[in-house]
Structures are given as C-alpha cells and as structure tokens.
Amino acid sequence: MTPAISVAGLTRRYRDQVALDDVSVEIEAGSITGLLGRNGAGKTTLLRILAGQEFQSSGTVNVLGAPPAENEHVLRRMVFVREDQAYPDFKVRHALRAASWFYPNWDAGLADELIADFDLRPNKVIKKLSRGMRSALGITIGLAARAEVTLFDEPYAGLDAVARQIFYDRLLTDYAECPRTILLSTHLIDEAAALFESVVVIDRGRVVLEAAADGLRGIATTVSGPVLAVDEFTAGRPVWNRRRLGSQASVVTVGQLDEAARAKARSLGLDLMPLTLQQLVVHAAEWPASPEAANLPPQAMEGASA
Amino acid sequence: MSTLVKVARYHLVQPFQYLLLTWMVLAFTFVVNVVIFGVTPVRQHMVPTANGLVSAASMDGRYTGALCSFFIIFLVLGVQSIGRSLPFGLTLGVSRRSYYMGTALLAVVLACADGLALAALQAIERGTGGWGVQMGFFRVPYLLNGPWYQTWLTSFVGLGLLFVYGMWFGIVYRRWSLVGTLAFIAAQVTVLLGAALVITWAHGWTGVGHFFTGLTVAGLTGLLAVLAVGLLAGGHATIRRATV
Secondary structure (H helix, E strand, O other), X not given: XXXXXXXXXXXXXXXXXXXXXXXXXXXXXXXXXXXXXXXXXXXXXXXXXXXXXXXXXXXXXXXXXXXXXXXXXXXXXXXXXXOOOOOOOOEHHHHHHHHHHHOOOOOHHHHHHHHHHOOOOOOOXXXXXXXXXXXXXXXXXXXXXXXXXXXXXXXXXXXXXXXXXXXXXXXXXXXXXXXXXXXXXXXXXXXXXXXXXXXXXXXXXXXXXXXXXXXXXXXXXXXXXXXXXXXXXXXXXOEEEEXXXXXXXXXXXXXXXXXXXXXXXXXXXXXXXXXXHHHHHHHHHHOOOOHHHHOOOHHHHHHHHO | OOHHHHHHHHHHOOOHHHHHHHHHHHHHHHHHHHHHHHHOOOOEEEEEEOOEEEEEEOOOOOEOOOOHHHHHHHHHHHHHHHXXXXXXXXXXXXXXXXXXXXXXXXXXXXXXXXXXXXXXXXXXXXXXXXXXXHOEOOOEOOOEOOOHHHHHHHHHHHHHHHHHHHHHHHHXXXXXXXXXXXXXXXXXXXXXXXXXXXXXXXXXXXXXXXXXXXXXXXXHHHHHHHHHHHHHHHHHHHHOOOOO
C-alpha cells in the first residue's frame, strides 16, 4: 500500500535554529496517527510543510503521491486545521461558505450539525470568538471538508472537556463512515490515545519514536518495590529510567513482559504498571539522540521475553 | 467554477469593504466637498458668445481633486487582500499562484465596474452644472476630463494599478514584515533616484519635459497599464515563496 504521506530526509533550518532535522516518516493511507512531542519540537513546522504553507530546506515530501507545495491537485484533497489559524474579517458563516466552495467533498449537513453541537453561532464575527470557539470552527471545517488527508494541529486549544469529547466522537463516527488519513498533533496525549492507530513522536526536530499504537501497549513497564527486588528483576533488562527513594526503587523497563516475568514480579512483591502513551512520550523525548532510537529496538523486546 | 473565480468570490464572501466601504468613503468625501463648495462663491469670467462677451461661472479653482481618496482606498484594499486573507486562502487548499491570479481578477473586475460608475457620475456632474454648486469632483483637469469612455478607461487602469501595487506591498510585508517593506520602498526610491541621475548626466530633462507635455491622456493611460502589468509580474514573483 502506498503511504498517504511520505517524508524523507526532511530538514527545515531557520536562521538560528533547526526546526526539523532529517525527518523521515511514512503515514499509511486510511489511518489516524498521533503526532506527539513537546512545544517547539517541530510538529507545527512539519504539518505546515505537509500542507504546502511552509517550504523545506532540504529533503523530499510527498502527499498523495506528489510534492504538495503549489500543487493544487494535492492541496484541494487536503485540509489543515491550525491552532493559530488567521481568518479575514469574516463571520462564522462566511468561513463555512468559502470552505464549501473549495473542498470537493464538503459535507454541509455535517458542518451544520457540528456548529450546533459546539453551539457556534453563524453570525458571530470570528475575531470576537473565544479561543475555544475558534478551535470549534477549525474542527468543523476540518471534519466537514472530508478531505482525503486531514491535518489537525492542536485542534482543540481552549476547548472544554465536553466539546473535546464531541470532537473525539464525531471524528471517530465520521472516520468510520468516510475513511481518510488523519494526522493529529496534540498535547493531551492520554485523552486522545484511544484514537490513534499509530504514533509519531518528535523531539527537537527529530523523530524519536514511530510505531503502531497496539505495539506500544505494554512495551514499557514501571517496576516498583524494594530496591533489592527491583534490581533482581531488572537485571539484564533494558532500562530507561531509574528512581530511588530510600529503600524503594522505581524503574522503567523496556519490552513486553511475559507470564513468567509477571509471576516472578509477583513473587518478589513488585508493582508492575504499564506506561501510558503520555509517559512513553515523555521518556521517548529523554532518549539519547541515537539513530536506533527512531524505532523501538527489537533486541529490547527479545531481551525482555528471554 | 474555476479556482480563480472561486478566489475572487472568496474575497467577496464578506462584501463590505470591497463593495460598500469604498463608496461610503467616497460619499462622505463628496458631501464634505459639496458643503465647502456650496458656501464658496463662484468666480465669474467673460466668455465670448454669439451675443458678444457674456459673464459665466468659471471653473477656476472649482476642481476638488478629492476623488483621489477613492483611488487610495484601492491601494489599501490591495494590501488587505493579501495581508488579511492569504492565510485562510492557503488553508482552503489554494496555491499561491491561483490565490494571486484570483485576487488580481477581483482587482480587474472591481476597477472595471467602479471605473464605469465614476464615468457615469462624471456625466451626471456635467449635466447638473457641477451638482448645482459648480464643483468639479468627478472631473479632474487633464486626467479625467474627456469623454466618458476615456474616463472609464483611465480610472479602470488607475484603480487596477493601485490595487495591484497594494497587493505587492501586502506580499512584501507578509514575507519580510516592516523592515522589508521599508527596504522595498527604499529600493523604489533608489531606482527613481538612479533614473533621475542618469537623465541629468545625459542632459535629458528637456526631452523628458517634451515627452510629458506632449503626452495625451490616452498615452498616459497606456503607460500606466504597462506599469500595472509590471507590478503584477513583480508581485507574482514575490508571492511564490510566501509562507503563512
């Protein structure tokens, strides 16, 4: 299957900083991918380049099989919802009407339902909307566009929990009805984790983790208990992080734990807690920038199950 | 619907500034001038007729020149058509090239329609003795003082030129912000200065003077049209690497 998005050796240098450093990523067509990372990691720059709004310094970018920059054949099949989208002096209904002209698959019924769900008034001037309401407008455009490639950059900044749940529900419902490639960057990792079929984590402009979400479940475990027991259990296992408080220790081990390992942990009186996606991302960002770190090392998994 | 037409419509989806604001400003300027000229006495001068010399109202000092406000708004609209509206335009999946040409299409249509309206208003002004107060508001000596079609053509070219010039400023500001815009202005001044120096060294000012005194309005309109096309090309080259 050809990937919907394919990026190779992508670098974006600004005068005093490297925003993206040799990024290579492939996103499967018809999947929901989380683009995760800290502030300033390069998520927005990557999305802007994918959407043809920014230019790379070097490297290649293909969206739907062709470079997106100035390529209307690609651009009109893609929608990019930005956190900081600037609008002209429009009311909500003006923005929606303009969007309906440009997106070939625009679903006006869905747009109406969404603005009703979000309580967004069509006659409100966009500049006077609250931050959350502006996010709701962006989400409405992003979903109703039904574009083959849908890019969301922090789509729900300022949205309350109820509205965020509306977004998740609507996204999944509409995705089931009308499958497409969705790439979503967010800080609310655990909240959105259930959406993702795969995740890409970038840190300081580099990809530090690219994996299927299923493969990440249980890939790392926090082992805590008495220092000696923890040391015994983790001996020979790859370890990311080691904390010690008095006689208690807490260590993050990498790799799936099989039944034997779990039984051993029980007999040693250790607590096992699988890392959440959010914790994984935090640790992924702390990894030393080694080339192998881009994907989870397979030998780590073997070591764990041996 | 072609993408260029869609872009032009995109600007007009909120039509206030393009279709109303221009005429509101013009109406206000007009009323101010009617009031001023209504209270300023008209000078009489003697004109030869079949019945000998007859005293008639003179147009001396009755031209307001305030019509330039309308043209300046077109410059501002041009700047805004890029500065305010480009980011969402690109978000809607339009290429920079289409956005630019669609916006230029809007400029042409607006300049054409508004130019025709100015020509019509000029005809009314002539037919009503300068709106009853002997005022030359829609008539501008030399520039806009000929037959209606010439007024239409010259205003069309002038309005279009200023809009396109404004677009170029909008793009330069988006790419290089204030410092870049000032450098852009400085570069234009430098080019003019260079031309002036060359003419001076070549002792060419007499020729330049002759050229301009001999220039008809139609000839000037043609020159402005060439300049407008040049500005259009400049903006097109500048927007290609603009980012939002």
